[in-house]
Amino acid sequence: xxxxxxxxxxxxxxxxxxxxxxxxxxxxxxxxxxxxxxxxxxxxxxxxxxxxxxxxxxxxxxxxxxxxxxxxxxxxxxxxxxxxxxxxxxxxxxxxxxxxxxxxxxxxxxxxxxxxxxxxxxxxxxxxxxxxxxxxxxxxxxxxxxxxxxxxxxxxxxxxx
Amino acid sequence: xxxxxxxxxxxxxxxxxxxxxxxxxxxxxxxxxxxxxxxxxxxxxxxxxxxxxxxxxxxxxxxxxxxxxxxxxxxxxxxxxxxxxxxxxxxxxxxxxxxxx
Numbered sequence: 001x002x003x004x005x006x007x008x009x010x011x012x013x014x015x016x017x018x019x020x021x022x023x024x025x026x027x028x029x030x031x032x033x034x035x036x037x038x039x040x041x042x043x044x045x046x047x048x049x050x051x052x053x054x055x056x057x058x059x060x061x062x063x064x065x066x067x068x069x070x071x072x073x074x075x076x077x078x079x080x081x082x083x084x085x086x087x088x089x090x091x092x093x094x095x096x097x098x099x100x101x102x103x104x105x106x107x108x109x110x111x112x113x114x115x116x117x118x119x120x121x122x123x124x125x126x127x128x129x130x131x132x133x134x135x136x137x138x139x140x141x142x143x144x145x146x147x148x149x150x151x152x153x154x155x156x157x158x159x160x161x
Numbered sequence: 162x163x164x165x166x167x168x169x170x171x172x173x174x175x176x177x178x179x180x181x182x183x184x185x186x187x188x189x190x191x192x193x194x195x196x197x198x199x200x201x202x203x204x205x206x207x208x209x210x211x212x213x214x215x216x217x218x219x220x221x222x223x224x225x226x227x228x229x230x231x232x233x234x235x236x237x238x239x240x241x242x243x244x245x246x247x248x249x250x251x252x253x254x255x256x257x258x259x260x261x262x
Contacts, residue, residue, distance in 0.1 A: 056182060057182050057185055057186075059181055061181070061185070061212050061213060061216075062212065062213070063213075067181065069181070094185065094189075094212070112176060112177045112178055112180070112221070112222070113178070113221055115177075115180065116177075116178045116179075116180060116219040116220070116221060117219050119180065119181060119216045119219065120216060120217055120218070120219035122216075123212075123213040123214075123216035123217045124217050126213055127213050127214075127217075
């Protein structure tokens with residue numbers, strides 16, 4: 001799956017302000033509201049559901065990255081966004097480190113395959129140290145978008161060869 | 162004994178597939194052993210101690226995975242990981258996270 005299949009371009013954020021877990025999740029969900037990806041009236045129930053999932057175990061998977069996610073009945077396709085925090089957020093990560101890179105995912109309740117494929121695309125890319133470093137250093141949403149597009153292009157080229 | 166290789170096949174029966182939480186549980190348990198732990202899906206071989214590696218498999222319901230352990234505690238590792246897979250196969254987030262069940 002390509003990033004362009006699920007990342008809402010209008011919701012990408014290069015300068016997240018939040019310093020704690022709940023606020024950063026709210027900021028990311030708000031970004032999806034602003035891009036039109038989710039309805040304003042669904043915002044709080046999505047934030048709550050994402051927080052509930054975090055209680056089961058942090059999605060801070062190490063390397064300064066977290067993939068907070070949930071299912072929600074009112075989205076009809078997998079949507080997500082990327083946010084970068086300059087100062088880092090305490091996220092109870094598996095490795096105890098602060099999180100700088102966030103991929104937030106919201107999926108329809110009955111489509112586990114797309115969720116797995118999105119996690120695959122994200123984890124594959126995050127194993128690349130250069131990608132992580134460039135992502136962390138991104139100053140604008142355009143920088144981030146460019147990195148995601150390059151990653152998509154590389155994946156397509158790999159498949160052809 | 163040191164180069165002992167033990168492997169076992171397991172099937173992912175969780176309708177959600179091997180999503181983030183079971184992958185995390187697997188990587189943590191695997192990391193408690195000295196043995197090298199690989200997980201193989203149709204020729205794709207990844208490090209069983211890394212959650213990023215496990216998520217890269219995108220193992221859906223019905224996928225057959227081979228868990229392979231190499232090292233002094235390979236047998237114990239395989240036992241532990243196969244039994245963990247049976248437990249994580251029942252992890253389901255939908256009941257808890259859906260706002261409109």
